[in-house]
Amino acid sequence: GAGVSQSPSNKVTEKGKDVELRCDPISGHTALYWYRQRLGQGLEFLIYFQGNSAPDKSGLPSDRFSAERTGESVSTLTIQRTQQEDSAVYLCASSSFHRAGTEAFFGQGTRLTVV
Amino acid sequence: GNSVTQMEGPVTLSEEAFLTINCTYTATGYPSLFWYVQYPGEGLQLLLKATKADDKGSNKGFEATYRKETTSFHLEKGSVQVSDSAVYFCALRGSGGSNYKLTFGKGTLLTVNP
Numbered sequence: 001g002a003g004v005s006q007s008p009s010n011k012v013t014e015k016g017k018d019v020e021l022r023c024d025p026i027s028g029h030t031a032l033y034w035y036r037q038r039l040g041q042g043l044e045f046l047i048y049f050q051g052n053s054a055p056d057k058s059g060l061p062s063d064r065f066s067a068e069r070t071g072e073s074v075s076t077l078t079i080q081r082t083q084q085e086d087s088a089v090y091l092c093a094s095s096s097f098h099r100a101g102t103e104a105f106f107g108q109g110t111r112l113t114v115v
Numbered sequence: 116g117n118s119v120t121q122m123e124g125p126v127t128l129s130e131e132a133f134l135t136i137n138c139t140y141t142a143t144g145y146p147s148l149f150w151y152v153q154y155p156g157e158g159l160q161l162l163l164k165a166t167k168a169d170d171k172g173s174n175k176g177f178e179a180t181y182r183k184e185t186t187s188f189h190l191e192k193g194s195v196q197v198s199d200s201a202v203y204f205c206a207l208r209g210s211g212g213s214n215y216k217l218t219f220g221k222g223t224l225l226t227v228n229p
Contacts, residue, residue, distance in 0.1 A: 041222075
């Protein structure tokens with residue numbers, strides 16, 4: 001597609017349920033990022049995938065959070081046993097690896113509300 | 116690790132005022148530097164970038180110069196408009212290996228009043 005696509009755009013879930021968020025990066029982009037943005041806050045890094053390298057998971061806040069990526073395509077971010085503090089906008093971005101100065105392109109985000 | 120520190124907001128200006136949002140960074144090697152903007156209700160989009168020392172990025176009247184000696188990338192605009200009201204994020208992308216990930220500052224909310 002033309003840009004980074006995220007689904008769903010909005011998700012309301014009950015506390016304790018698992019949720020799965022999806023990101024379709026721009027075709028050919030080898031790098032993929034997940035960030036979390038709480039209301040009125042900055043971007044909190046979660047995880048970074050780069051090609052076939054081991055992902056950088058250093059930003060995942062707890063073991064309830066996990067992410068997968070199949071090759072250089074779709075990624076899913078899974079949050080198990082959701083808590084109210086997980087409510088936020090989850091942003092995905094992708095970029096080309098080939099040059100350090102290459103920008104990242106962001107999706108519109110998934111707004112997660114845990115009730 | 117890499118880090119970005121930017122001016123805390125919110126910043127409120129009158130239309131046609133001069134804008135500066137400070138950004139400093141810590142990184143090894145030669146990072147690339149970016150300013151992203153998030154308009155109300157929209158996603159993040161790149162505003163400008165610079166990839167090496169003394170480069171000046173510019174777009175929509177905004178400018179920022181990559182200063183390696185002061186590890187800074189301050190955003191400036193000579194005359195702001197109401198339509199510039201948004202959250203501005205400074206970011207860096209390191210060089211080499213896992214340093215390629217993007218690191219963001221906390222964002223600065225700018226409100227421009229008519």
